[in-house]
Amino acid sequence: MVAFTLASASALVRSHPLGRGLSVLGKVMKLGYEPDVVIYTTLANGFCIQGKLCEALSLVYQMVKEGYKPDVITFTTLVKGLCLEGRAFEAVSLVDQMLKMDCQPDIVTYGIVVNGICKSGDCVSALNLLMKMEESGIEADVIIYSMIIDCLCKVGHIDNALNLLGKMDNDGMVPDVVTYTSLLNGLCSFGRWNDVARLLREMVKRKITLDVVTFSGLIDALLKEGKFQEAKELYEDMIERGLVPDTITYTSLINGLCLQNRLDEAKQMFDFMISKGWFPDAVTFSSLINGYCKSNRVDDGMNLFYEMSQRGLVANSITYTILIQGLYQVDNLDAAQKLFLEMQYKGHHPNVVTYTIMLDGLCKNGKLDQALELYSKLEKSRIDLNIFVHTVMIHGLCRAGKVDEALQLFNRLLEKGVKPDVKTYTIMISGLCGKGLLYEVETLIRKMEEDGCCPNDHTYNALIRGRLKNGSTSIVVELIREMRSNGFSVDASTRGMIIDMVSDGRLGKRFMDLLS
Structure with a gap:
């Protein structure tokens, strides 16, 4: 009877609203049965799932007060709850408290807290946790290493990420495609193409196959660097390997074509992805709309905007902002202001x-x-x-x-x-x-x-033109010399002004020498 009742409470918490679980627990206690650690932990987990972390913490506190000792699963439940609410630093403190209570965190506990810390961008704390794991005799797995490497790459600590990859090798830990993808994306962001090529050779040597995510990341990075031909070759290599490009891949290619003002090809790629069963998302639409607007083809951009709505996609504030800018560029003031009002009406905050x-x-x-x-x-x-x-x-x-x-x-x-x-x-x-x-x-x-x-070249040119208008020719000579010593040169407007003034005799011919 006892085992059945406690099991019933546990099952209800997992499969039904939390209130029913608590109700059964109350009935159990009224019947004189004692709940155990499993019941308390299951209820705490239910609170965490529903975002009621305070209630979960109170329940565990009550559990300790009743004389029960939380186990690693109980603590891990709370650690997960804290991380889900973005309170990763409190989760780290809870792990420290576990150690003080002679409750050894396991790899699951560490994995959850490392993930939370990495999402906050605190690489130092993540590395400290890795050290604590080693001191406790717990061997980090490739998932934990990959999370920390990804965090290091995202905050720009690429060399530290590469060093951690080396440590994985020394410890006999084999990195997977996720590890390499994070590193490749980080290296691409900083234009370290030689290191990218080295890692790709290393992947081939280790027989680690690039997946769609890796290819898409590399293609996107190459396109942002203006390396369209290399990106195209990588895309073709991807197809040859039998990998199917996804929405992210196509969006990167469309954006790359737009950056090169190859808008008709971008639209062809847009239509091609649809024909292959991949439906554009808001980012895809915004990329093509942005391309059209930058080329003053705002009507084409607006047509895509309407197509978004027809496909059931909701334009975001970025899409609206792109179109508003485009409309102003073509002097369509009324349409820009109308779209600005629509944006707010639809619940998008400028x-x-x-x-x-x-x-x-x-x-x-x-x-x-x-x-x-x-x-x-x-x-x-x-x-x-x-x-x-x-x-x-x-x-x-x-x-x-x-x-x-x-x-x-x-x-x-x-x-x-x-x-x-x-x-x-x-x-x-x-x-x-x-x-x-x-x-x-x-x-x-x-x-x-x-x-x-x-000052930059615009500053110098503004000063030179201002001095020329006011007849301060001696200062102009000094400014031009200073400007050239700083690696700048006169712009078309300043050059034209000097030539006109030399032509009508307001400036001496020596000024022409300054332009050479």
Whole structure:
């Protein structure tokens, strides 16, 4: 009778709502039977599955209070619950507590907590856990090693990841395709193609077959580096091996073709993937829409947007933002604003990128008052505005001839502790030069130097044109020489200005020598 009742409680917790499990447990206790560690652990697991971690922890605390000793399964249940809620560091503390209570974590426990720590990007803690495992005589498996290697690669510690691969070899642990895929993706991200080739040879030597995920990662990396031919050859190699490209593979190829402005081929690839039974997802659609918009084929982009809806796919904020930018580029202000409103109506919250595009579009289309109104609302909101947003407004004010207002906004940024970048400084310098406010220009250049912000070619060209307009020819000579010593050269606009001024006698012919 006792065994049957306790088993019933356990089964109910696993297969029915948690409340019924607790109800049976209550009945069991009323009948005078004692629950055991298994029952408490099963109930705690039920709480964790339902996201009620506090109740799970309270139950285990009650269990200890009743004189029961949690076992490794109990602790592992709580560790998993903490990790599921993103509380990996508390899970690490719980593992330390296990050791103090003479309860040895097993490889399952360590695997769960290492996974949680790696997802948070804390490679140091993950490596410390690996060390603790070794000290406890528990041998990490290839899954744990792969998780840590993946974490190291994602935070840019590629050499440490390669060292850990070497440690696996020394310990007689054979890496699998997942391990190598993480390393290959990391190496590709940093353009270490020689190491990529070496690892691929190593995989062949070890008879580790590349899978679709590995191929897709490599193809994507090559395309982002502009190595389209190499990516195409890898795609063909993939087909020859009998591997079937998936949505991720096709999306990478479509994006790569769009980057090369080969939009018709990208659309052919899009149609081809559908013919092969792979349906484009929101990322695929957004990649092709982005390609169309960058080439000012916004109507084609909008048609794809409507097709998304017809296929039951929900456009995300990225898709909306791409289209809004495209519509502004082709001066379709009304459609851009309509889509912006639709985006919010559909429950997609505009992010700082969307707002930057909106402000830029309004400014460039002569709607400065609307831009200032939106900017004012954003300043009062909780959105963390970056320097790009402020720079767009400074540029908009300068373009409209409101340089004094632009300078006021620029100075307010300094008061708020927002650090302008070289683009912000250059726009402000250009605006001041256009108004002949050379004293303010000098003040701004000194501030730029104090901030450790180095001028770029745009800054120099803006200064040179400003000085030429105001007849400061001796300073122009110094600026051009300084500019060339820093590896920059005059742009087409500055060159044209100098040639015109030499032609009509406002500048001496020696200035032509400076252009050579």
